Amino acid sequence: MKILVALKRVADPDNANKVKIPGSGDRVDTTGLEWKPNPFDEYALEAALRLTENGQQPKTRAGEVVVVTFGPKETETTLRAALATGADKAIRVDATDDQLDGDLVARALKTLVEREKPDLVVMGKQAVDGDSNQVGQILAELLDWPQATFAATIEEEAAGSVLVGREVDGGVAKLRVKLPAVVTVDLRIVAGASVYSTKTARTFKYNEGVRFAALPAIMAAKKKPLTEVKLAELAADTKLKVTYAKFQAPPARKAGIKVKDVAELVDKLQKEAKVL
Amino acid sequence: MIEWSDTHRSIRDMVRRFVEAEIKPKVTELEHGDLPPYDILRKMFATFGMRDMGEIRAAKAQARAEKRAAARARGEDLQQEERTESGDQVAMQMLPIIELSRFCPGMVTALGVSVGLTANTIMSRGTPRQIERWAKDLLTLDKIGAWAITEPGSGSDAFGSMKATARRAEGGYRLNGNKTFITNGPYADTIVFICKLDEDNDPKDRKVLSFVLERGEKGLVQSKPLKKMGMHSSPTGELFLEDVFVPNDRLLGETEEISYRSGAKDTFTAERTGVVAMALGIIEQCLQLSVEYAKTRVQFGRPIGDFQLIQLKLAKMEVARMNVQNLVFRIIELSTEGKRMPLAEASGCKLYCAQSAMEVALEAVQLFGGNGYMAEFQVEQLARDAKVLQIYGGTDEIQISQIARSLLAG
Numbered sequence: 001m002k003i004l005v006a007l008k009r010v011a012d013p014d015n016a017n018k019v020k021i022p023g024s025g026d027r028v029d030t031t032g033l034e035w036k037p038n039p040f041d042e043y044a045l046e047a048a049l050r051l052t053e054n055g056q057q058p059k060t061r062a063g064e065v066v067v068v069t070f071g072p073k074e075t076e077t078t079l080r081a082a083l084a085t086g087a088d089k090a091i092r093v094d095a096t097d098d099q100l101d102g103d104l105v106a107r108a109l110k111t112l113v114e115r116e117k118p119d120l121v122v123m124g125k126q127a128v129d130g131d132s133n134q135v136g137q138i139l140a141e142l143l144d145w146p147q148a149t150f151a152a153t154i155e156e157e158a159a160g161s162v163l164v165g166r167e168v169d170g171g172v173a174k175l176r177v178k179l180p181a182v183v184t185v186d187l188r189i190v191a192g193a194s195v196y197s198t199k200t201a202r203t204f205k206y207n208e209g210v211r212f213a214a215l216p217a218i219m220a221a222k223k224k225p226l227t228e229v230k231l232a233e234l235a236a237d238t239k240l241k242v243t244y245a246k247f248q249a250p251p252a253r254k255a256g257i258k259v260k261d262v263a264e265l266v267d268k269l270q271k272e273a274k275v276l
Numbered sequence: 277m278i279e280w281s282d283t284h285r286s287i288r289d290m291v292r293r294f295v296e297a298e299i300k301p302k303v304t305e306l307e308h309g310d311l312p313p314y315d316i317l318r319k320m321f322a323t324f325g326m327r328d329m330g331e332i333r334a335a336k337a338q339a340r341a342e343k344r345a346a347a348r349a350r351g352e353d354l355q356q357e358e359r360t361e362s363g364d365q366v367a368m369q370m371l372p373i374i375e376l377s378r379f380c381p382g383m384v385t386a387l388g389v390s391v392g393l394t395a396n397t398i399m400s401r402g403t404p405r406q407i408e409r410w411a412k413d414l415l416t417l418d419k420i421g422a423w424a425i426t427e428p429g430s431g432s433d434a435f436g437s438m439k440a441t442a443r444r445a446e447g448g449y450r451l452n453g454n455k456t457f458i459t460n461g462p463y464a465d466t467i468v469f470i471c472k473l474d475e476d477n478d479p480k481d482r483k484v485l486s487f488v489l490e491r492g493e494k495g496l497v498q499s500k501p502l503k504k505m506g507m508h509s510s511p512t513g514e515l516f517l518e519d520v521f522v523p524n525d526r527l528l529g530e531t532e533e534i535s536y537r538s539g540a541k542d543t544f545t546a547e548r549t550g551v552v553a554m555a556l557g558i559i560e561q562c563l564q565l566s567v568e569y570a571k572t573r574v575q576f577g578r579p580i581g582d583f584q585l586i587q588l589k590l591a592k593m594e595v596a597r598m599n600v601q602n603l604v605f606r607i608i609e610l611s612t613e614g615k616r617m618p619l620a621e622a623s624g625c626k627l628y629c630a631q632s633a634m635e636v637a638l639e640a641v642q643l644f645g646g647n648g649y650m651a652e653f654q655v656e657q658l659a660r661d662a663k664v665l666q667i668y669g670g671t672d673e674i675q676i677s678q679i680a681r682s683l684l685a686g
Contacts, residue, residue, distance in 0.1 A: 077282050084286060212294060214325025215368050218286050 001063040001156065001179075001197075003048040004118040006109060007041040007082060009075045010129040025246045027098070037078045040124025043190045046210045047183075048122045049086045051156055054199035055206055062199055064088045066116055070095045070105055076226060084213035084221035095231045101242035102134035108234035109135070110142045118180065120162065125150050125184040136184035146177040152188035156197045277363070277609045284367050291375040294323060299379050306380055306509040307657050310501070312463055313383040313509045318417045320372070330391065330415030337399035338407045345404060363612030370553040370604060377557025379654075381661045382509030384557075385668075388550050389459040389510075390414055393543065394421030397468045401486065401528040401536075410466050410488055422464035424455040424515055432674050435484055435537060440471035440517070442485055448523040451487060451495075454516050457668075461513030462501045465491045468528070469517070470536055484536035486528045495520035506660030545619055547669040548626035549607050555629035555665060556600045558658050562640035563593045565655055569644055580643075589639045596632040603629060620682030627675040630665035637662040 011019070011033040020029040045067065052063030067082040068091040069075050079090035093108060113121060126133035140147030152172065153165030164183055166173045177183070188194060192205040213221075231238055259265045269276045280288065298316055305311035321327040361369075376384050395414040399407055413419035430437035440453025453471055455461070467489040472482035489496055499514040524530060570581030570590060580586045603625050610617055617625070637659035641648035648655050666672045 077286065080282065081286050081289075084290075209297075212323045213286070213290055214323075214328075215287055215290075215372075216325050216329060218283060218290065219364055219368065221286075222283055 001052055001120060002116070002118045003051060003063065003065050004109075004113060004116055004121045005041070005045050005048045005065060005067045005082070005087070006105075006121070006123040006135065007045065007067050007069045007078055008038045008124075008127045008129075009035050009069060009071055009078045010038045010127055012036045013039070013128045021247045021249045025248060027244075028247055035074070035078075037081070038124050038127040038129075040126060040128070040185060040187070042124075042210050043187060044122045044124050044185050045082055045085065045087065047151075047154055047185050047189050047195045048120075049211065050195035050200070050206065051120070051122075051154065051197045053086075053197060055196075055204045056201070058086070058211075061086065061088070062197070066091065066118065068093065068109070068112060070100055070108070070231070072096055079226055080221050081213070081218075083224040083226070084218040085211055086213075086217075087224075089224060090226040092226065092228050093231055093234060094228055099231065099238065099240075101240045102130075102132045103138060103241045104231075104235055104238060106135050106138035106142060107237075108231060109139050111234040112229075113139070113143060120179055121145075121182045123182075123184050125186050136182050140182040143180075143182070145181050147182045147184075148175045148177050149184045150186045151183050152186055152191075153194045154183060154185075154189065155195075158198055277605045277612070279605075280367075283364070284371060287368060287371045288375060291324070291372050294320060295375050295379060299376070299383070303379055303654075303657075306383070308508065308651060311509075312511055313380070313386050314417070314420055314463065317383060317387050321417050324372070327416045330417070331412065334399075334407065334412035334415045337411060338404050341399070341402065341404040341407050361611055363608045366608050366611040370608070373550060373553040374557040374560070374604075377554040378561035380509040381554050381558060381658070382507035384550070384554050385459055385507055385510040385664075386420075387417075388547075389423055390421040390464075391417065392546060392550065393423040394466065394468050396543065396546065397423060397486065398488065398528065401534060402488075403530050406488065406525070406528065406530070414466060419465040420460050420463050422458050422460040422467045422515075423470075424458050424461070424467055425470045426457045427454060428456050432671055436480070438470075438472055438484070440469070441474040442471050442487065443474050445521060448521055449487065449527065451489075451517050451520040451522060454514065456514045457502075458513055458515055459510055461515055462498055462511045464498065467491075467496075467515065469515075473532060483532060485532060486536050487522055487526045488528060489517075489520065489522065489526070493520055493522075505663060506657065507664050544670065545617060545622045548622040548675075549617065551626045551665050551669055552600065552603050552607060552629045555633035555662075556597070556604055558633045558662050558665075559593065559597045559600055559636045562636050562655055562658055563590070563597055565653070566590060566593060566640045566643050569647075586643060589643050593636045593639060596636050600629050600632055618682075620679050623670070623675040623678040623682075626665075626669065627672055627679070630662075630672065633662040633665055634659075 011030050012035065015033055018033060022029050045065070048065045052061060052065055054060070054062065065087040066089050067079055067087045069079055070093045072094070076092055079092060083090055091112065109121070121139065123136050125136070136149060137147060148164035148166065150166050151164045152167045155163040157163055161176050161178045162181065162183065164175045164177060166175060167186070167188065190209050192208050196202060259268060266276065298319060299306070302311060302316065306313060321330070373384050391414060395411050398411045398414070402411065414421045425434050427439055429439060440451070440455065442449040442451050451469060451471060455469070469487045469489050471485060471487070472479065473485050474482060491498070495518045497516040499516070501511040501513055504512060567590060570586050571579050573580045581590070607617060607625070637655060640655040641659050644653050644655055647653045650656060
C-alpha cells in the first residue's frame with residue numbers, strides 16, 4: 001500500500017501561553033516559540049507506518065509512505081524526522097502559513113495526490129494551531145474519494161478497503177471505506193491495538209504512542225529523497241478564501257471575590273449572577 | 277563544527293523524548309532508591325538501534341583481531357590500526373550521554389564502564405575467540421561488564437601500588453586480591469580483572485596482566501552496592517578474589533607478552549572525552565533550571581532574576597556552557613578530520629569540564645537557596661553527581677600533572 005501523509009509544523013502547543021498578539025491585531029506573533037510537528041499528524045504518520053509493515057518486523061517495510069508538508073525551508077527538519085522514523089520520501093511545498101488556508105492546502109494536495117497516486121491519504125483530524133479541521137474533508141470531496149474522519153482504529157482488509165473505527169457517543173461506529181480514501185485520525189489511533197495491516201497478527205500489540213527513530217536511521221534520513229515543490233505548481237489559483245479581519249487576545253480574567261458566608265453567596269448568585 | 281546540525285538536533289530530540297518518558301518518572305527510584313539502571317539502559321539500546329550497532333561493532337572488532345592474529349602468525353608485528361570514528365559517530369555517542377546526564381549522570385557511568393571500558397579492553401587485547409565470547413554480549417548490553425583496576429591501597433598510582441596477583445598454576449592461573457570502587461561491581465556478569473604476575477620477583481618488576489572473570493566464579497565475591505555521595509544510578513562495589521582458578525583462555529590475548537601498561541592511553545583518552553559530554557549535560561540542566569527559577573521565584577516583590585548577583589551567576593553558568601559545548605564540538609570535529617585528541621589535551625578538557633560542572637552545579641544550588649538544598653529541586657543531586665567527575669577517570673591533580681609534564685617535556 002502507498003500512503004500519503006500530510007504533516008504540519010505548529011508552534012508548540014505547550015507554550016500557548018507565550019502567544020502574543022501585536023497592538024495592530026493583524027497577526028499572531030510566533031517569534032520565540034518552539035516548533036513541533038502537529039501531534040495529530042505525528043499520529044497519522046505512526047498509523048501509516050503501521051499499515052505498511054508487519055508489526056513484528058518493522059524494519060522490513062511493506063509499502064511506501066510519502067510525507068508532505070507546506071512550509072518554509074525550516075520545516076524540512078519535520079520531514080527529516082518523519083523520514084528517520086520510516087517514511088520513504090518527503091515533499092515540501094514551499095509556502096508560509098499566511099499564504100495558506102484549508103481550502104488552498106486541500107486543492108494543492110489534490111494535485112499532489114494525482115501525481116503520487118497513493119492508495120490512502122492519512123492526516124491528523126486537525127492542526128493544533130488553527131484547529132480548523134477542514135483539509136481532510138475538503139480533499140476527499142475534491143478527489144471524490146470516500147472519507148473517514150476522527151479515526152480511532154484502522155484495519156487494512158484484503159479486499160482493497162480499510163475498516164475505520166470512530167468513537168461516537170455510546171460506542172464505536174465502524175466504517176468500511178473502499179480505497180483510495182482519505183482518513184483523518186484522532187489520538188486513540190496510537191494505542192497498542194489500534195492499527196493493523198493485513199500482515200500484522202491481530203494478537204500483536206504495539207507500544208503505545210509514536211515510535212522512536214533509531215539513531216542510525218536518523219543519520220540515514222539525510223540521504224532519503226526530499227523534494228521541493230512550488231505552491232503555484234500545484235494550485236493555479238492561490239487566492240485565499242479565508243481571510244482574517246483581526247486578531248484579539250481573550251480578555252484577561254478578572255479577579256474573583258470572596259464571600260463571607262453561604263447566605264451572601266446565594267444572594268449574589270440570585271441578584272448578580274442571576275443563575276438561581 | 278560551530279553548532280549542532282539538524283541531524284544532531286533530531287537525535288537530541290529523540291533521546292530527550294525517551295528520557296522524558298522512561299527516565300524522568302523513575303529518577304527518584306534511580307537516584308534516591310535502589311533501582312539498578314540496567315533495564316532502562318537495555319530499553320534505550322533496543323529503542324535506538326544501539327543494540328544492532330553493538331553487534332556490528334563486535335563483528336568488526338573480531339575481524340580486526342583475526343587480522344592481527346594472522347599477522348603475528350606470519351611473524352609480523354601489525355600495529356593496531358588507528359581506529360577513528362567519523363564525527364557523526366562520535367556525535368551519536370555524545371548526544372545520548374549529554375541527555376542522560378541532565379537527569380542521571382550515573383547511568384552514563386554504568387553504561388560507559390560496561391560498553392566502553394570493559395568491552396573496549398577485551399576488543400583491543402583479546403583474541404578473536406575471546407572477543408566473540410565476551411565482547412558481543414557486553415556491546416549489546418545482554419551482559420553487564422565491570423573493569424577492575426582500583427584497590428583499597430592503589431588509586432592514582434594504579435600500577436605502582438597494585439597488590440592483586442596472578443600466579444601460574446597447572447593449566448591456568450590462580451588470582452588473588454581485593455578491588456574497590458568498581459562500577460557495576462555488584463551486578464557485573466563479565467569482569468576484566470587487572471593484576472600483576474607474581475613470579476616471586478620484586479613487585480615493581482612484575483608484568484601487568486588482565487583476565488576475564490565471570491559472575492559466580494568459585495572464590496569470587498561481588499559486594500553489595502557501596503553507599504556514596506552521588507551517582508546513585510551507577511552501582512559501585514568491591515570485589516574479593518580468593519584463590520580464583522582460571523584456565524589459560526581467560527588471560528586477555530592469551531599471552532603474557534602483552535603488558536597492560538602499553539596502550540592504556542587510548543582508554544584514558546576515551547574516558548576523558550566522555551566526561552566532557554557528561555559535564556555539558558549537567559551544566560545545561562543546571563542552567564535551564566536556574567533560568568526558570570530566576571524568572572519565577574519572587575523575593576522583595578520581584579523575580580530574583582532582576583538582581584545583579586543572580587544575573588552574575590547565570591552569566592557565569594552560560595559562559596561555562598559555551599566553553600564546554602565548544603570542547604564537545606572540537607572532539608567531534610577532530611574525529612571528522614580523522615584526528616585523535618592527544619592525551620594531554622584530553623586531560624585539559626577533562627580538568628576544565630569537571631571543574632566547570634562542579635562550579636555550575638554548586639552555583640545552581642546557591643541560586644535556588646533553601647530549595648536548592650532539598651532533593652526535590654534536582655540541582656542538589658546534580659551537585660553531588662558532578663563531584664566525582666573531578667575524581668574518577670584520573671583526579672584533577674593527575675590531569676594537572678599530565679598537562680604540565682607534556683608542557684615541560686623535550
